Amino acid sequence: MIITMNSNATKEDIENVESIIEDFGYTVHPIHGTNLTVLAAVGDERGKAGLYERLSSQKMVDKVEYILPPFKLVCREMRKGMTRPDTLIDVEFEWKEGKRKVTIGGSAFVMMAGPCSVETRDQIFECARIAQENGASFLRGGAFKPRTSPYSFQGLEEEGLKLLAEARHEYGLAVVTELMDAHHLEVVDRYADVIQIGARNMQNFMLLKSLGSTTKPVLLKRGMSSTIEEWLMSAEYIASVGNSNVILCERGIRTFEPKYRNTLDLNAVPTLQKMTHLPIIVDPSHGTGRADLVLSMSLASAASGCNGLILEIHPNPSQAWSDGAQSLDEQSFQDLMKRLTPVVEAIGKTMVADVATSSV
Numbered sequence: 617m618i619i620t621m622n623s624n625a626t627k628e629d630i631e632n633v634e635s636i637i638e639d640f641g642y643t644v645h646p647i648h649g650t651n652l653t654v655l656a657a658v659g660d661e662r663g664k665a666g667l668y669e670r671l672s673s674q675k676m677v678d679k680v681e682y683i684l685p686p687f688k689l690v691c692r693e694m695r696k697g698m699t700r701p702d703t704l705i706d707v708e709f710e711w712k713e714g715k716r717k718v719t720i721g722g723s724a725f726v727m728m729a730g731p732c733s734v735e736t737r738d739q740i741f742e743c744a745r746i747a748q749e750n751g752a753s754f755l756r757g758g759a760f761k762p763r764t765s766p767y768s769f770q771g772l773e774e775e776g777l778k779l780l781a782e783a784r785h786e787y788g789l790a791v792v793t794e795l796m797d798a799h800h801l802e803v804v805d806r807y808a809d810v811i812q813i814g815a816r817n818m819q820n821f822m823l824l825k826s827l828g829s830t831t832k833p834v835l836l837k838r839g840m841s842s843t844i845e846e847w848l849m850s851a852e853y854i855a856s857v858g859n860s861n862v863i864l865c866e867r868g869i870r871t872f873e874p875k876y877r878n879t880l881d882l883n884a885v886p887t888l889q890k891m892t893h894l895p896i897i898v899d900p901s902h903g904t905g906r907a908d909l910v911l912s913m914s915l916a917s918a919a920s921g922c923n924g925l926i927l928e929i930h931p932n933p934s935q936a937w938s939d940g941a942q943s944l945d946e947q948s949f950q951d952l953m954k955r956l957t958p959v960v961e962a963i964g965k966t967m968v969a970d971v972a973t974s975s976v
């Protein structure tokens with residue numbers, strides 16, 4: 617249920633309504649806008665009739681509405697009438713030149729770039745340099761890798777996280793890295809600025825629930841055979857445990873077409889924008905599996921209206937320890953950034969300024 621408070625409601629009036637909701641056994645998620653406060657009452661509805669009538673009769677309640685989609689907290693309706701209808705996620709971190717803040721969502725377009733896996737200190741520093749010099753604001757890189765074969769490189773684990781943190785310090789890029797197991801949450805949280813949940817874990821509900829104990833934003837990748845509704849239900853799991861800073865990442869789905877690794881589903885971008893207030897990032901690297909397709913699909917992704925891209929880059933893709941076939945080298949990444957900027961501007965978004973101009 618969405619309860620819109622009267623614009624004159626005081627803090628006490630709001631607390632009063634919150635306690636009525638809690639007495640019925642629901643959880644309250646308040647959203648304090650600049651001109652009004654909206655309360656979302658969510659929870660198991662079994663055996664709890666009467667709340668609607670009780671709330672509707674409160675003097676300081678303007679209106680009470682049922683939330684129809686099953687993903688209550690992340691649905692677009694949740695922000696109806698608010699002055700800021702889209703979720704904006706501020707990522708703040710420190711590097712050698714001070715503090716930096718990068719915002720994801722709204723009219724900002726962010727670039728996340730880096731290798732599939734952190735391999736060596738030289739490799740991650742070189743990737744960070746390429747990313748930074750060409751206008752990315754996030755460094756990606758896996759330290760815990762979900763590999764199809766148990767014999768493939770599994771990641772450097774904490775050592776890899778430390779290298780990412782060193783590269784952040786040197787180059788002023790926020791770190792995005794994958795969490796595969798709730799047991800690693802504490803260590804990943806210590807080094808990451810944004811925690812990635814990979815496609816294979818999109819429906820690992822215990823892992824999703826563990827994210828309630830971090831305040832770090834979560835990049836939730838779409839499961840390789842997941843519907844949009846299933847994906848939003850996974851985002852709802854994370855929001856329901858108190859972490860509403862979720863970024864959705866379209867990374868391609870499995871189809872019958874073997875010419876590429878996945879089929880990048882760009883229909884998802886405008887579809888999601890109608891359904892949710894969360895920001896959307898596209899991953900054309902995993903979405904195609906082919907470096908030669910990444911440029912075209914990056915331009916198409918930007919044109920579809922997403923809030924940014926996550927791309928795999930490598931100083932020497934043929935030598936990469938994972939996903940070399942879809943990784944861009946320095947020259948290709950530079951060319952891509954030049955071609956991408958006018959498309960981003962054409963759809964009314966602004967490429968997030970590079971590190972030299974956006975430190976605070």
Ligand code: PEP
Nearest residue numbers: 732814815816837867902
């Ligand atoms: C990755 O980002 O390297 C990765 C493993 O992605 P996905 O979970 O989308 O396959």
Ligand code: MN
Nearest residue numbers: 732928938939
């Ligand atoms: Mn990869």
